[in-house]
Amino acid sequence: MNDLGSNPAAAHPEQPQFLTPWMLPGLRCGFGGRLGGVSAGPFASFNLAGWIGDDPSAVAENWRRWQMMYPTMAAVRSNQVHGARVRKITRADAASVEDADGMVTAVAGLALCVYTADCVPILMVDPERRLVGALHAGWRGTLRNIAAAGVAAMVRLGARRETLRVALGPAIGRCCFEVDHELVDDFARAFPASARHSRAGKPGKAYLDLRAINCAQLSAEGIARQNLMQVGPCTRCANAQFFSRRAVPGGTSGLQMSFIGFVDED
Numbered sequence: 057m058n059d060l061g062s063n064p065a066a067a068h069p070e071q072p073q074f075l076t077p078w079m080l081p082g083l084r085c086g087f088g089g090r091l092g093g094v095s096a097g098p099f100a101s102f103n104l105a106g107w108i109g110d111d112p113s114a115v116a117e118n119w120r121r122w123q124m125m126y127p128t129m130a131a132v133r134s135n136q137v138h139g140a141r142v143r144k145i146t147r148a149d150a151a152s153v154e155d156a157d158g159m160v161t162a163v164a165g166l167a168l169c170v171y172t173a174d175c176v177p178i179l180m181v182d183p184e185r186r187l188v189g190a191l192h193a194g195w196r197g198t199l200r201n202i203a204a205a206g207v208a209a210m211v212r213l214g215a216r217r218e219t220l221r222v223a224l225g226p227a228i229g230r231c232c233f234e235v236d237h238e239l240v241d242d243f244a245r246a247f248p249a250s251a252r253h254s255r256a257g258k259p260g261k262a263y264l265d266l267r268a269i270n271c272a273q274l275s276a277e278g279i280a281r282q283n284l285m286q287v288g289p290c291t292r293c294a295n296a297q298f299f300s301r302r303a304v305p306g307g308t309s310g311l312q313m314s315f316i317g318f319v320d321e322d
């Protein structure tokens with residue numbers, strides 16, 4: 057499932073590494089980790105988020121490394137606010153940063169980027185129509201069903217549910233995601249199927265499987281089981297390779313970046 061073998065950078069540990077869910081003609085995509093950059097302290101080392109207190113020169117060097125790997129791609133981002141808004145990105149607004157937790161586009165040459173530390177990064181592609189999407193699904197976004205909003209935005213753009221492929225990247229797992237039991241109850245009310253994706257914890261607490269709940273939401277939207285995949289480990293368990301806010305005292309952490317887009321072949 058983890059397609060590191062296809063990534064030429066994997067042979068050079070000093071290079072950033074991306075878990076690649078699909079190898080499709082013209083498609084560039086991957087779930088990022090924390091290795092291969094120059095940032096220090098809680099941002100070590102491949103932090104691409106320039107708005108969380110990291111040294112701007114280190115972030116710039118990390119971006120230079122990403123751009124070396126994907127020289128023809130222009131990175132697009134949104135200001136993630138734990139909502140369920142999904143922006144349609146046109147060539148004209150690719151440089152703007154608006155509040156949203158999802159993006160979809162039909163424009164080649166753009167890399168839609170989402171940033172996570174324990175939340176679920178979700179990448180989507182319709183290979184035939186060359187449409188892509190990227191979502192950020194923390195527990196708030198999952199409770200608001202951003203997965204369904206993402207599928208709807210892809211369909212509005214022309215994607216077919218039957219051929220839409222969706223991958224969920226490294227995120228905090230049911231092993232580690234301890235929440236108040238009230239939150240489990242909120243999920244059970246909103247999505248009865250989510251009850252299967254929690255387990256009991258200490259009194260008043262429980263553990264949630266965010267990726268499994270997002271998968272259930274995607275299945276409910278008509279995404280075929282064979283077109284759904286989970287890639288990579290629990291971020292907290294694998295904190296050496298992935299940023300995890302829950303793994304560090306105080307919660308200060310860099311963010312890994314995951315992206316998707318088609319190259320512009322014209």
Ligand SMILES: [Zn+2]
Nearest residue numbers: 231232290293
């Ligand atoms: Zn874990």
